[in-house]
Amino acid sequence: MKHILQQITALSDVPDNAVLKRLIDELRVNDKEPALANANIQSLIDILRQHPEYADGLSSFVLKIIIQYRQIALYTDTGIMSDQGFFNSLRRLVGHRFLPILPQEDSVVELVGYLFDKKSDERWLANIEKDKWDTLIELLKVEEKHLDLVATVKNSILNAIIILSYRISGIGLHPDLMDSYPQMLNYSASFVAQNQEAVLFVNEYRKAHELDTLTDITPEQAVDPAPLLVMIEQCEDIVATVRKRIYKTGISIRLTNMMLRLDQSLQRMRILTELVTDDDHKRDRAVIDLIQTLITTANRRYSIGYLIDNNTKLLSRKVTENASRVGEHYISTDKSGYRKMFKKASIGGFIIAFMATIKILAYQLALAPIGRAFVNSMIYGLGFVFIHVIRGTVATKQPAMTAAAIASTISESSGKKSHQLTKLSELVVDILRTQFVAIMGNVMLAIPVALIISFAWLQYTGTPMIDSEKAGHLLHDLDPFHSLALPHAAIAGVYLFLSGLIAGYYDNLAVYNNIGARIQRHKLLMYILPKSWLQRLGGFIEANLGAIMGNFLFGVFLGSTATIGFILGLPIDIRHIAFASANLAHGLFNISADEISWSVILVSMLGVALIGIVNLLVSFSLALFVALRSKEVRFFEWSRLTKLVFGHIISHPSDFFWPRDKPMKYARIDSQGHMIFDDTSAQKNGKHLPSNYVVRRLSDVRILPESKQGNAQYPQTNTDIYYDNQPEGDHTQAHAPSHQTVDLDDGLMDEELNSMPYTNDIQYNQTDKTPNNHDYDANSDISKEPHHVDPDSKAAGDAKTPLPKPKKPPKLPN
Incomplete structure (x- = not known):
C-alpha cells in the first residue's frame, strides 16, 4: 500500500x-469481514499520518x-430518483442486456464504476x-x-446548487402539485425564496473566495x-406537512414520485451547501455521504432488480401513506377493542357458514369451468362485501390500515429507525392478538351454524x-399431511395481503378523485334519489x-383460483380458515x-x-414487509425484530x-385501530403556521417604515404593509388575524390555512410574532447593516424582508 x-x-x-x-483493490475485502475492512483503512490512515x-x-x-x-x-x-417512467426505464435496461448502452465516458459515475467494479463494494465500505x-x-x-483544483470543484458544486434550486422551485410550484394540494399556494413563496437565497449565497461565496480567479482564498x-x-428546512417542513395531509387528499404515483424527488433534491442541496461550508465536521460528513451515494449509484445503474426495487418501494409508499379513513380496522390494544373485534368476527362467522353452504350446493350445478369460477367468485365476493356492510369482519384480513399503522411507528424523519423496533414489536403483538380473536370469532360461529x-x-x-x-372429500382437503392444504392456505394468505393493497389503492383513489362529491353531482342519480x-x-x-x-376482489381471487388451476393443469386452490371450519362441520356431520x-x-x-396459522403468517409478513419497505428499514433490522417478537412469546405468551x-399506547393509533392523523404541524404553540413559513407573497409587498406605522388598526400585531401599485386614496390597514376553524373528519381541530389574508403572509419574529422591521431602502440591493446569523438557529435564518435580486446570474459551465 505504501508503494502505491x-x-x-x-x-x-x-x-x-x-x-x-x-x-482500491488493495483496500477491498470480503463484505463479510468488517474487521479486516477497518484494519485496512486504519493502515492507510497510519501511512498518511507518517507521510x-x-x-x-x-x-x-x-x-x-x-x-x-x-x-x-x-x-x-x-442518487436522486429519475422522473422517467418505470416501463421506459425497464425497456432501456432490458435492451442493455442485448445491446449494451454506450457509457458516458466523461461522467464521474463511469469513473467510479471503473474504480469500484465489484458488486460487494458498497457492502464492505458500509x-x-x-x-x-x-x-x-x-x-x-x-x-x-x-487550491486552484479546489476552486474548480467548488465552482461545479455552486453551479449544482443553483440547478437543484431551480428544480426544487419547479417541483414545488408544479401545476399538478398545486392542483392536488391547494394549500401549497400559501407556501409557494418559500420555494421562490430558497431559490433567491441560493443565488445570493452562490454569488457571495464565489466573490468572497475569489473563485473566478481559481484561488479559493x-x-x-x-x-x-x-x-x-x-x-431548505422550511421547504422540507412543507413537504412533511403535505405528506401528513395525504389521508385527506390522496396521491397518485406521479405525485408520489414528485414528492420523493423534491425531498431528495432538498437533502442533496443541503449536502452540497455543507460541502462548501467552513464547518470541518459538516463538510467531512457531506463528503462521506456523497461518496457512498456515488458508489451505490455506480454499482446499480444498469440493474433491473434495483429499478424494480425502487419502483415497488414507491408503490408501497403510496399504498401505506394513504390509510383507510373509515374502512376496516384490525388492531385492538385494550379489552374494549378486543371485545368489539370478537363481536364483529362473530357476525362474519355467522355469514360465512351460509356462504360455505351455498358454495357446496353450487357444485351440484352443471357449469362450464368459467361459469364455475364466476359463481364461486360472486359467492365469495358479494358475501365478503355484505359482511363489511353489516359491520362484520373476516379473520386474517390484512387491510391497508394495518400496513399504515405499522409504517406509522417508523419515523421517516429519523435516521435511526432500528431504535423504534421495540415499539414496532409491541404493535406486532397487538396485531397478532387481534387476528387471533378474529379467527376465534369466525370459527366459534361458523362451526355451530354450519352444523x-x-x-x-x-x-x-x-x-x-x-x-x-363429498363429505370425505371436504375432510381430506383439510388434512395437512395427505393434501396440499397448507400450500393452498399460503396462496390464500397472498390473496389476503393483495386485498389489503387493493383496499389501500381504492381508498386513495376515492379521496384523490373526490369520488363522493362526483357521485353527488351525477345527473341520473340526482334525478332518481333524494338529495x-x-x-x-x-x-x-x-x-x-x-x-x-x-x-370483492379478494372473493374473486378465492373463487377463480381452482378454475385457473384446472385450466392450466396446476394443483392450485385456496384454503381459508373461516371456510375450512364451516367445511369441517359439514364434513363431520x-x-x-x-x-x-x-x-x-x-x-x-x-x-x-394450521390453515389459520399459515393464512395469518403469510398475509401478515407480506403486509409487514411492504410497510417497513416503504420506510426503508434495512434487512439486518428484520432479524432484530424477529428476536424481539419471539422473546415476547417466551416471556409473555398470554399477550x-x-x-x-x-x-400499549401508540402515537398514531387509538384502541380501535383507527389512525390518529397528526396535524400539529399546522399549529405551533397555538399560533398560525403561515407566520413561520411564508417569507414573502409573490407580489410587490414591502414592510412600511416605522414612521408610517402609527395609525395601524392593529398595532399589537404590527402587520401594516404597503403595495407599490396601490390606488391613490386607499389607506392601507392590516387585517385582523383570522381565527376561523374547521372540524376535520379525524376529529382534530386545525387552523384553516386558506383563511389567512394575504396581508398577514409576511415574515414574523419568532418570539413576539411581530414583523422584523429594519431600515431598508427600496432602491438598494442590500441592507445597510449586515445581519449576523447563528447557523444552528432555525429562527435566526428567517428572512426579514423581501430579498434583493442578485446583481448577476450565477456562472454556469459553457
Whole structure:
C-alpha cells in the first residue's frame, strides 16, 4: 500500500486511473469481514499520518482526476430518483442486456464504476466505522499550491446548487402539485425564496473566495449559509406537512414520485451547501455521504432488480401513506377493542357458514369451468362485501390500515429507525392478538351454524345435504399431511395481503378523485334519489370504496383460483380458515359412521388450525414487509425484530391471546385501530403556521417604515404593509388575524390555512410574532447593516424582508 501511495504522489501531476484502482483493490475485502475492512483503512490512515506528503499527493491526484470529468450531473442527478417512467426505464435496461448502452465516458459515475467494479463494494465500505471515515477525510487536506483544483470543484458544486434550486422551485410550484394540494399556494413563496437565497449565497461565496480567479482564498468573514439552510428546512417542513395531509387528499404515483424527488433534491442541496461550508465536521460528513451515494449509484445503474426495487418501494409508499379513513380496522390494544373485534368476527362467522353452504350446493350445478369460477367468485365476493356492510369482519384480513399503522411507528424523519423496533414489536403483538380473536370469532360461529344448517337440511328434506363421498372429500382437503392444504392456505394468505393493497389503492383513489362529491353531482342519480340519500350514498362510497373493492376482489381471487388451476393443469386452490371450519362441520356431520374416527376428527381440526396459522403468517409478513419497505428499514433490522417478537412469546405468551392489563399506547393509533392523523404541524404553540413559513407573497409587498406605522388598526400585531401599485386614496390597514376553524373528519381541530389574508403572509419574529422591521431602502440591493446569523438557529435564518435580486446570474459551465 505504501508503494502505491508513492506512485500516486509521484504521478499527481499526470494522474492515471489505473494507479488509483490498484489502491482500491488493495483496500477491498470480503463484505463479510468488517474487521479486516477497518484494519485496512486504519493502515492507510497510519501511512498518511507518517507521510503527510502522501496525503497531499493522494488528495491532489483525486481532484485532478475528478476535474477531467463532468461533475454537475454527479451533484444534481446521482442518487436522486429519475422522473422517467418505470416501463421506459425497464425497456432501456432490458435492451442493455442485448445491446449494451454506450457509457458516458466523461461522467464521474463511469469513473467510479471503473474504480469500484465489484458488486460487494458498497457492502464492505458500509462496514467501515464512522470515526475512521472522519479521520481519513480529515487527513486528505489540500495544500495551498493546489487550491486552484479546489476552486474548480467548488465552482461545479455552486453551479449544482443553483440547478437543484431551480428544480426544487419547479417541483414545488408544479401545476399538478398545486392542483392536488391547494394549500401549497400559501407556501409557494418559500420555494421562490430558497431559490433567491441560493443565488445570493452562490454569488457571495464565489466573490468572497475569489473563485473566478481559481484561488479559493479564505475570506476574513465567512459567507453565512444559515439563511439558505433555513429556507431548505422550511421547504422540507412543507413537504412533511403535505405528506401528513395525504389521508385527506390522496396521491397518485406521479405525485408520489414528485414528492420523493423534491425531498431528495432538498437533502442533496443541503449536502452540497455543507460541502462548501467552513464547518470541518459538516463538510467531512457531506463528503462521506456523497461518496457512498456515488458508489451505490455506480454499482446499480444498469440493474433491473434495483429499478424494480425502487419502483415497488414507491408503490408501497403510496399504498401505506394513504390509510383507510373509515374502512376496516384490525388492531385492538385494550379489552374494549378486543371485545368489539370478537363481536364483529362473530357476525362474519355467522355469514360465512351460509356462504360455505351455498358454495357446496353450487357444485351440484352443471357449469362450464368459467361459469364455475364466476359463481364461486360472486359467492365469495358479494358475501365478503355484505359482511363489511353489516359491520362484520373476516379473520386474517390484512387491510391497508394495518400496513399504515405499522409504517406509522417508523419515523421517516429519523435516521435511526432500528431504535423504534421495540415499539414496532409491541404493535406486532397487538396485531397478532387481534387476528387471533378474529379467527376465534369466525370459527366459534361458523362451526355451530354450519352444523345447525346440515341438521336442519336433514330434518327438513330427510336426506343429507351432501353424500358421504363429498363429505370425505371436504375432510381430506383439510388434512395437512395427505393434501396440499397448507400450500393452498399460503396462496390464500397472498390473496389476503393483495386485498389489503387493493383496499389501500381504492381508498386513495376515492379521496384523490373526490369520488363522493362526483357521485353527488351525477345527473341520473340526482334525478332518481333524494338529495339527502345522494349525499349519504356519496359519503358512504368514498369512505368505504377501499374496503368494498378489497373484499370483492379478494372473493374473486378465492373463487377463480381452482378454475385457473384446472385450466392450466396446476394443483392450485385456496384454503381459508373461516371456510375450512364451516367445511369441517359439514364434513363431520354428513360422513358415514364407518368412516369417521377420532384420528380423522383430530387431523381435520389440526388442519383447520394450521390453515389459520399459515393464512395469518403469510398475509401478515407480506403486509409487514411492504410497510417497513416503504420506510426503508434495512434487512439486518428484520432479524432484530424477529428476536424481539419471539422473546415476547417466551416471556409473555398470554399477550398473544388475551389483552394486557395495561394496554400499549401508540402515537398514531387509538384502541380501535383507527389512525390518529397528526396535524400539529399546522399549529405551533397555538399560533398560525403561515407566520413561520411564508417569507414573502409573490407580489410587490414591502414592510412600511416605522414612521408610517402609527395609525395601524392593529398595532399589537404590527402587520401594516404597503403595495407599490396601490390606488391613490386607499389607506392601507392590516387585517385582523383570522381565527376561523374547521372540524376535520379525524376529529382534530386545525387552523384553516386558506383563511389567512394575504396581508398577514409576511415574515414574523419568532418570539413576539411581530414583523422584523429594519431600515431598508427600496432602491438598494442590500441592507445597510449586515445581519449576523447563528447557523444552528432555525429562527435566526428567517428572512426579514423581501430579498434583493442578485446583481448577476450565477456562472454556469459553457
